[in-house]
Amino acid sequence: MDITLQVAFIGLVGTLMVAVYNSWQERERKRQEAEISYLSIQIAELYGPLLGLIKQSKSVYEVSLAALPSDGENQLRQNWSDTDWQTWRFLVENYLLKINLQVAELINSKNHLLEDGQMPLSFEKFLKHTAQASCLYTLWKDKNISKKADRNFAPYPETFEEDVQRSLNTLQAKYKSLLNKRHRSSSRR
Incomplete structure (x- = not known):
């Protein structure tokens, strides 16, 4: 093979390698952007509001502890x-x-945003607690039935707030890490 063909072949191989690398880099950038976006949605639409509501409920419960015999x-x-x-x-x-x-x-409504796609046991217990509390409250309010109905x-x-806080911290750490990684890779360009 003559030298001109060899140089052209090497140039073609080099160009293909650069194109493959650039394509891989672009796919990786898009994957990271999608992950950053998803983490942002998990934090903003589920775990952040969830923790805020839990803390609000805890504050009201603290009022009940102050207002009622405890x-x-x-x-x-x-x-x-x-x-x-009547106060309760x-x-x-x-x-x-x-x-x-x-x-x-x-x-x-946001269970598709759960960390790792799994419903933690404390979330299941909370849902059960809330369904029963709602039912028992209605029985108490409308039918004056309370003692017999709430035996079970x-x-x-107990771990509900802790589980939400842990998931939120994990997601925020991943989010921050990916943002830092994106910043480092964009500053290299």
């Missing part, structure tokens, strides 16, 4: 006067139940 350990006692029951009913009806239903709606009531899951 054991000082974040547990309400149930030996209440009629006024105590007011807080449940106007705040706690509404917030919990918002949380349940958020989880149900699902408690508020």
Whole structure:
């Protein structure tokens, strides 16, 4: 093969290699952008609002601890006067139940945004707790049935806030890492 053909062949191979590399780099950039966008949506549409609602509910519960007889350990006692029951009913009806239903709606409507696509056990327990609390509250309010109906009531899951916070922190760390990686790669160009 003569030298001109060899040089042309080497040039063609080099051009193809650069084109393949540039194509791979563009696919990788698009993949990273899609991942950044998805993480942003998970944070903004599910985990951020979820944590905000949980903290709001916790604040209202703290009000109930201050307003009602409690054991000082974040547990309400149930030996209440009629006024105590009216206070509890007011807080449940106007705040706690509404917030919990918002949380349940958020989880149900945005479950496609769950981290790793898996519903954590504490989320399932929260949904069960909220469904039962809503049902029991209606029985109590409309039919004055309370004591017999709540024997097997699902408690508020202890790790719910912690699980949401952990997922939010993980997603925010991934998001920040990808943004830093994107910034470093764009500054090299």
